[in-house]
Amino acid sequence: MTGNVTRWRDAQVSRRALLAGAGAGVLLAAVVPDWRTGSAFAAQSSVGSSGLPPIAPLPAGAPDRRAFTLEEQRLAPYLATLAPMVNEIVDDDGAALGWMSGGWWRTPAEPFNARIQEHVRTLAWFYAHERPWNPYSGDAALLARLDAAIHHYLRLQHADGSWPEYEPDEHSRAATAFALGYLSKTLEDLRDVDALPQTRTEISGALHRAMSWFLDPGNTGVWQTERIEFVNQPMAGLAGSALALRLDPDPGLQVLLLDRIDVIVANGQSPAGYFYEPLGMDIAYNLNVTLSEMIEILEQVDAPGLVGMVERLADWLGYNLVWEPDGAGFIANTAGSARTPMWFLDATTTEPQQRDLGSRFAPDVAAMRAFYTTIEDRTVQREAWAESAEPVLPQARGQTNPRIVVNIPYGEAYPSRADKDAAIAAMPVLAQNRFTELRRDPQGQHFLFARRPGIYTMAHFGPPSTSLVRSGLSLIWHPESGTFVHGSHNSNTECWGTVLPNGGTDAGASLAVAYFEGDPADGHAVEPEQVAGVHDLGLTWRTTLGNVTGAAVLEDDAITKRLVVTSDASEQVPLLLRTTDRLTWIGGNLESAEAGVTTQAKGLKVRRGRISLEINWSERLSAAIAPVDRHYFADRSRQVHMLRIAHPPQATIRYSIG
Template sequence: MAGFPGLSRRALLGAACGAALLTALPAQAARGDERASGLPLLDPLPQGAPDRTLFAPQEQRYAPYLVILAPMANEIEDADPATYGWFTGGWWRTPTVPYNARIQEHVYTLSWFYAHPRPWNPYAGDAALLARLDAALQHYLRLQHDDGSWPEYRPTEHSRAATGFGLGYLSKTLQNLHTVGALPERQTEIRTTLRKAMGWFLDPANTTVWVKPLQFANQHIAGLAGATLSLQLDPDPALQERLAERVAFIGSHGQSPQGFFYEPRGMDIGYNFEVMLPDMAEIYHLTGEPTMLSMARKFATWFGYNLVREPDGSGWFTNVAASARTSIRALDDVMHDPDRTHLGSLFVPEAPELAGFFTAGEDRAAARAAWAADPMPVPALNRGNTSPRIIAHVPYGEAFPTRAEKKAAISELPYLRQDNFVELRRDGGQDFLFIRRPNLYLGTFFGQRATSLVRAGLSFLWHPDAGMVVYSLNGDAGCWATELADGRLDADGDLTAEYFTGAATARPWTGEDLSPDEPFGIRYRTPDSAVTTDVTVTRQTVRRVVTAHSPGSEQIPLVIHPSDKVTFTDGTEAAYGKATTAPADGLTLRRGNTTILIRWDAMRTASLTGGSTTYLRDGARRTHMLRIPHPGALRLTITFS
């Protein structure tokens, strides 16, 4: 068993027991590619199952998958020869079509429940489950192209993602089958399949995978993680040498010098933290590969500017406006299962700077104790809301920081450790600018957007006591921008920016440190110069001067709490979550001991409209869009006092 790293001790100890549970398969299912007719159905869970109290704390995340195991397995096609073995319900990937190999990744889910006896798992060694798993594997392997790749969106596609992630799930499925000695002929076929897939995926001349410049780094690291495990199960010196070379390559080309991982050539909070970092941790756990640790440490430095902590400790706002692919807007301080990030915690002992971003061990233990004590039945997962990676990471364990370690790491975040800096992080044509002053923290993005989802301009504005006040979203959900009469937003373009010491256009900033009393200026414009914006940041204010070629509207996405008091300067009070319109030249937002004054240059009919977007688990913080019409020119100041 020493050749199978990543298996939990309980799984290793239960292997012999699992073998004893095996029962004879129908002859058709045991003969490789011969199609079984009318596969037996899995029995539903017994009444009252699963019993929450039977689960070891780290294995609670299996419970929702146990609930859907029989329905999912029973939907495997067993009548149509053309699609025999297909998960007809899709269950987690689209398009729901027989040629989408990614749907078949749930073979891992079936194999885990088959191979791991637990007091709460009635399907360990179940003949019907194994027959249906074998059918699903038959379809999965049949989808592989001759060159070793798999399709996803088109039957003829040679997909980097489907092949990269497939390497991981098939190698883990092989591991499970080997543990209990099940389907020996299919195991041999899987080994051959994995070698073909690695031959395609690890080939540096394969420009489908190793496109230049590198994009979608999470797909590359997934394939490298799968290959790492596969080669530990079935060593091959030539492939091992190629894997080592590709790991070094991803370390040099998959990560920006600024610390983020390319998605495709920009950053993305979701893919970076929830996919890339955990798969890097898998490689590090299996091999101790120093490249992975170095990349994780560099990422921690980047993340420290882009996760903005709420003063009450409830969680974090993310720099989502600059995210290129996903829209993860906030992360709770205590993340409950399913927690897609948890495997990344394996880096914490040797990269303690990451500790602040993970749930503290004591808090995770308390959440698990509460789950076990909950008298409600374990709910079934909704179709489309499942993922084999949620359970595939469990056997590797976890290394959550203590509360003290987490607190120490948080205190070292740049914007909490210091109250004055200007940090420009530049990658190619992208500028990520972070400005800290004693009473505010401002994040911005300028330059070439990685995707159309990114919103440029001013991304967020935070106060050390009041927390997040202005918060831009990516996509069409609302951002800080100038909207022209034709509906165009300046934030939808590649904004060109210049930086100045002193008020905007005073003198060019050359990267020198500034005193907290010295203003910092930004001038940015749309490619056609239809909108030019001058921003001046002082120790407690952000001033915007907008000049447009046509009438427009300033839109500012405010984060409002239910306890906030919001009043327009004409005396009109704005109700939380409602729509309010007033003729005014400003509004005042009072939050605790902090007063935020938003003032503009003339009386205008402004509106504040509550939106549907809320943040963090309690849902109390809600987006409200402030809109101020103007004739093509606007002067606006936000002051903290």
């Protein structure tokens, strides 16, 4: 048997352990180790050769919702999941002893994947924290299985201090970064209750080795010279290192930590405003992951440069998250995302949310208040949760997230409704009715944001940072009626673009862009630095192969597109429709536009209240609308429908709102 082994000193059985054995229907023998002398997982029982007794399931009716404080309600589903998850820790006396099997967290679900073990912090929290609703604090069986899980985690560490994720021999930046965080927090919990001293010593040694690898400026697997990729990962490693060094100070490593913080401030954020993921923009990772890691660093280290990063991110988000005037929430710049999709952000999100720790920035960075649930709404949610008669159910496999438990001690700072409303009103799209904002990245990417009195649009041009990005125009929004057109990423069938007969699209290509004062057909070219001052902006784009050339003019309440293609093609338009929208064909043989029906028409009108979006083309063309199985917001009040207009090699299509 690997790991540290201790003998059970007595045949005494604690009341809690007896209850655990009775609840599980298992006869336990000598289940009380000497926690002060070392490792606990050498217990003997009938459940496996290593002798790891199971922990008891919660009694019927537990947990009691009313027993939780409002802030700790998010722990309830983890409490309900704890016994199923902990009891699937491998308890045989083989190489996988302590592996957190069962597919509860991360893939691949293999014993070599160190990231699966991140739930050791979840186990440690429940062991170390007494609460009226927590029967597992001080639980002997839980500690024994936690100890086994820790030792499996530590056995996976390579000699250089790194951990693997996708392959046994991999030296993973992500796995090591997050190990630094979860293991340092586990160490802190074990010290707080003076449990497993020998294991704590081993954790301290593992953290020192990991920091020596991770903070090394010459480690190009973590630190790149010009732009740091996957910024959430090195930020997580810095957060874990900051706590580990508070627990076990090391002056040399502390110097490296402060140096690496300076480096990530300098090289981890695009001049456009986003944190690199991997080297492009990704709203979901920036909001949901990176900000929480930055909060953790600031808890341990004075690093004002990180706050400056958040201020620049908030400014960037002000152009990329667009408020819906009915108050449902924000529509996000999905097409430009280089990694994960984020189509929308509800005005009031449900719990538990990993991203909510970022609300801690709201008091100091006023613009961030727009993106968090208000304290009033969260309180109403939590009070209703406490009064619900529904049982608290275990979480589904694969849906548990150790980050939720990690966030609890750092608190929260949800904005008031008044502060959130003020932050939304101050966002550029609502505070101004005319601007042209062009953000560029040194890699050649252009992000264009154009507000006119009756319309807001955004676009991406230049080389996409990953193959997931979809370029060209991606949004049509109106200040009274909200979003009419919203393009997706990572799909040639759900983007706004020109689709070729082979299914390819200009939106999936690198688009060379040029800007003009007025219509490109008769206007004069302007440099990117001059775009902000242009009243009537024109632009052209061209694919690398030259098979699609496009031009557009942005007017006060319209966008006119002209296309020149080397073959017949289709204009593909992702309409974001509400159930009350009325669609009618213009100049066709049918009036009502029904899903799945192809017709000949000269245009389409989408009427929403007193406002309409009209899409007109110059001649009768074959067109159809098809729904997409994608709804927006918690109330599912919007659904994407794809409009496809088959057109000859040259076409003019005008989008006007009035």
